[in-house]
Amino acid sequence: ALPQVKNPDRDCGNCYDVPAPQTFTVPIPSDGRPITLSAYAFNEDRIKGPTWDYRYQPAASVLPPRPRRTVVVAIGVDATANPDWRLRYAANDAEQMVKALASLPGTVVPVLLVSKDGSANATKANIAAVLRRLNGFDTAADAARLRAIGLDGLVKLTPDDMVILSFSGHGVTIDKEFYMVPSDAVAGPDGEPLPTSLMSSTELTQWARRADAARMTMIIDACYSAASVAAAGFKPGPMGDPGLGQLAFDKGISIIAATQADDVALEVGALSHGLLTYALVANGLDKGLADSSGDGRVTLDEWLRYGAAAVPLLAADVARGAAGRGITAGTAPPPPPRTVQKPALFDFGGAGDPVTIRMLRAPPA
Numbered sequence: 001a002l003p004q005v006k007n008p009d010r011d012c013g014n015c016y017d018v019p020a021p022q023t024f025t026v027p028i029p030s031d032g033r034p035i036t037l038s039a040y041a042f043n044e045d046r047i048k049g050p051t052w053d054y055r056y057q058p059a060a061s062v063l064p065p066r067p068r069r070t071v072v073v074a075i076g077v078d079a080t081a082n083p084d085w086r087l088r089y090a091a092n093d094a095e096q097m098v099k100a101l102a103s104l105p106g107t108v109v110p111v112l113l114v115s116k117d118g119s120a121n122a123t124k125a126n127i128a129a130v131l132r133r134l135n136g137f138d139t140a141a142d143a144a145r146l147r148a149i150g151l152d153g154l155v156k157l158t159p160d161d162m163v164i165l166s167f168s169g170h171g172v173t174i175d176k177e178f179y180m181v182p183s184d185a186v187a188g189p190d191g192e193p194l195p196t197s198l199m200s201s202t203e204l205t206q207w208a209r210r211a212d213a214a215r216m217t218m219i220i221d222a223c224y225s226a227a228s229v230a231a232a233g234f235k236p237g238p239m240g241d242p243g244l245g246q247l248a249f250d251k252g253i254s255i256i257a258a259t260q261a262d263d264v265a266l267e268v269g270a271l272s273h274g275l276l277t278y279a280l281v282a283n284g285l286d287k288g289l290a291d292s293s294g295d296g297r298v299t300l301d302e303w304l305r306y307g308a309a310a311v312p313l314l315a316a317d318v319a320r321g322a323a324g325r326g327i328t329a330g331t332a333p334p335p336p337p338r339t340v341q342k343p344a345l346f347d348f349g350g351a352g353d354p355v356t357i358r359m360l361r362a363p364p365a
Helices: 090-100 124-134 140-148 201-208 244-251 275-286 300-319
Strands: 035-039 052-056 069-077 107-116 162-168 171-174 177-180 215-221 254-257 297-299 344-347 356-359
Touching: 069 090, 069 124, 090 107, 090 162, 090 215, 090 275, 107 124, 124 140, 124 201, 177 201, 201 244, 215 275, 215 300, 254 300, 275 300, 297 300, 300 344, 300 356
Parallel strands: 069 107, 069 162, 162 215, 215 254
Antiparallel strands: 035 052, 171 177, 254 344, 297 356
16 A cells, blocks of 8 residues: 655645555565565655565575576686787686685676787677676667677676676776776777777666676776776765666665775786785685685685785785785784875675685584
């Protein structure tokens, strides 16, 4: 039953408007765990109404069980049409990210899109086709493109799945909006990247909006990458904004950006990586340094927090010529100078995430 709302703009003393009912189809997990459905609305003045919560306990027979998958989409762009934009280790970042996450529990679906000598799959159209397929609204042209690059087996995400999206490459801000530079980006008349050939945070938001995954994480190892979320005065909360920050808040997405919105990201020859990817993969997982609890496993939450804490120390090491030092999880150094690269972590997925990224040792019998 919908509440009746008195309309003060009508003349009669007892006139009420009844809001038009809205119907939504909401996919749910198949494991039978209780879920909470929430809804809220804004009026034409962008004033938020009350939040409505409903706790729903699915019956055991509602859905057949689905196996949990983790889809790892790793994008690395070294080579573009403009040789002045060339990077050396972004493709390696993507390749090592896929390799490091291959041992995740359950079924892992790797999606590697890289641009380097001899390979240029990390185009804007290919990336869009992958994301639209995962989110269930791909086109016939997308399907043909996925077949051409050997990814026609991708299927839509479900609420039992997890997705980790990483991007390593150039990032730019244009008119206060963040853009990622794909392999087919071109320059405009002024020699700067042409915005229509780039991937904007607005487009990324549109591609991700329909995702039904249980858990979503984005890793953006690019210059100015915090601007992908913290643009135009974004504040975490139900603000009705159309950007990636609002979407991340609403859908519980965790995003780690390599730098602040006005800073650059480093790739280091001694490490053959960007600093954020090196901290997460080489130190956090391969060396097990992200295990802050000492329980022999690295959870998603520990992993992201470790990356955010370790990069400034690694950047300081690079400045001193001592790149590659392993930073122990839980280290609480003095705040680094502003000139040291400092990631931004927007963790809307919730603290203490139990998802295990890497088992370092077998649990006790």
